Amino acid sequence: KHLIAEVEAFKATSKEEVEQFRIKYLGSKGLIKGLFAEFKNVDAEFRKDFGKALNNLKVAANDKVSSLNETLDNTVSDASVYGDLTRPGEAIELGARHPISIVKNQIIDVFNRIGFTVSEGPEIEDDWHNFSALNLPEYHPARDMQDTFFIEKNPDTLLRTHTSSVQVRYMEENKPPIRTISPGRVFRNEDISARAHCIFHQVEGLYIDTDVSFADLKQTLLYFTKEMFGKSKIRLRPSYFPFTEPSAEVDIYWGLETETDYRITKGTGWLEIMGCGMVDPNVLTNCNIDPTQYSGYAFGMGIERIAMLLYQIPDIRMFYENDVRFLEQFKSVI
C-alpha cells in the first residue's frame, strides 16, 4: 500500500526522470519484478491479497508512466516560449532627432506661447504666391536676388524661394486677426559652401490685425531672442524687402567669448539672424485684406543659421550629409 502511495505521489519534470522511475518499478530488474519473484514464498492464505496488491501496484506504476509522459509531451516549457527569462535585457539603439527638427520645434514652441499658429504650403509654387502677390511683379530687379529654380516658364512653376508664399496663401484663406508662422523647406540656386546651400529651411511669421505697429514687431523679436538664445541684446538695421515697408535686418549681440563665436561674427559680436518689416499695403491688397483697416508685421529666418549658432556648427553642409557621427550628437536633445 505504501508503495502505491509512493507511486501515485511521484512527480517528474523531464522524460529522463520518468524513465528512471519506470526502470526502478517496472524494469526487468525492477521492484515489481522482484516482488513477483517473492510470490512463491508467500503463505497460501495471503497469496490472493498479495497478488491483488501487486497487480494494483503494477497498474498504478504503468498509469503513472503513461500519464507523466503525456503531460510532458503537452507542456511547452516557459523557456522555449519566452526564451531565457533570466537573461539581462539588450539596450535598444535610440535614434536622434535631426538638429533642424529640434530647432524648428523650439521656434514653434516659442511662438505658440504667444498665440501663433503653424501654417504650411506647397514646396512647388506658382509665380503669384512666391513673387507677384508679394509685391514682386515680373521684371522686378529684386527677383534676381532669389536665385530661383524654375520648373516651367510661362506660366511659371518654381520651387519656392521662401515660405512667404505660405503667408500669401494663409491671407487669401483667412480673415484678420492673423497670427501664424510658416516653417518649411525652401530652395535657391546658390553655390554650395560652408555658409550657403541650395536647400535650407525657414520659419516666417505674420501678424495682421488692427493697429499693429513696428513697436509690436520689436517687442516680439525681443521676446523671441530671449526665449531662443537667452540673449536680449538686439539691433535693427534698415534694409529692403519688396513685401515689407519699412524693412529691417535683425542682429543679435553674441559677444566674442569663444573661437567659434568669433568665426561666425567676424569680430564685431553682432550677428544677423533674420529679416523683418511692416507688411507692404500692396501685399495686403493683393491678398484681399483692406490696408486702410489692417496693418501687420512679418519676419523670416533661416533655421540652419539659428541651429549653427545654438550648436556651434561650423558648416551648413553638415545638415545634409547624414553623417551619423554628427547626428548622434543630438541624442540628448529632445
Ligand code: PHE
Ligand atoms: N522672405 C524673406 C527671405 O526669404 C524674409 C523676410 C520675411 C523678410 C518677412 C521680411 C519679412 O529672405
